[in-house]
Amino acid sequence: MAGTFGGALEARKIPAGDGRLQTFAVGEIELEGHTLVLKRINVTYQLTVDPNADQSAIERVHGFHAERCPVARSIGGSVAITTHLEVAE
Amino acid sequence: MSEVVYRSEVRIDRPGGPLRWAHLPAEPEPVPFGVHSEIAKHYGRQEGDYEAHATTLDYVVAAAAG
Numbered sequence: 001m002a003g004t005f006g007g008a009l010e011a012r013k014i015p016a017g018d019g020r021l022q023t024f025a026v027g028e029i030e031l032e033g034h035t036l037v038l039k040r041i042n043v044t045y046q047l048t049v050d051p052n053a054d055q056s057a058i059e060r061v062h063g064f065h066a067e068r069c070p071v072a073r074s075i076g077g078s079v080a081i082t083t084h085l086e087v088a089e
Numbered sequence: 090m091s092e093v094v095y096r097s098e099v100r101i102d103r104p105g106g107p108l109r110w111a112h113l114p115a116e117p118e119p120v121p122f123g124v125h126s127e128i129a130k131h132y133g134r135q136e137g138d139y140e141a142h143a144t145t146l147d148y149v150v151a152a153a154a155g
Contacts, residue, residue: 017105
């Protein structure tokens with residue numbers, strides 16, 4: 001996810017390297033019978049931007065990036081993946 | 090919804106380009122995610138302009154197999 005999100009931001013000239021994009025994820029595992037099953041992944045991005053950053057472009061990229069992430073597309077039918085974006089200057 | 094019995098907490102650092110470092114539970118050192126071979130070509134990377142590492146999809150395959 002972070003690779004896709006960061007790459008899409010940079011394709012739009014919004015810097016996302018050098019520590020600007022921090023990603024935290026929590027995967028929640030439940031017990032189904034005797035089997036541990038990954039049920040959901042909650043991803044939080046913390047993005048540090050310049051004061052003149054295009055906020056609407058950032059929000060737009062955040063809105064569609066998951067559908068372009070290879071892993072999210074591969075497992076998203078079985079594991080609920082959600083993302084949250086925090087932007088700071 | 091059943092009770093959550095374990096929460097896997099990870100952090101991803103992204104220096105830039107295709108390289109990411111994943112900080113995983115119980116692992117003292119982060120593991121790299123990157124691109125190589127056909128995946129690098131898919132993303133338009135030229136040989137020599139990136140440090141080859143296993144892709145996130147490689148890790149999914151490994152996780153399923155492991």
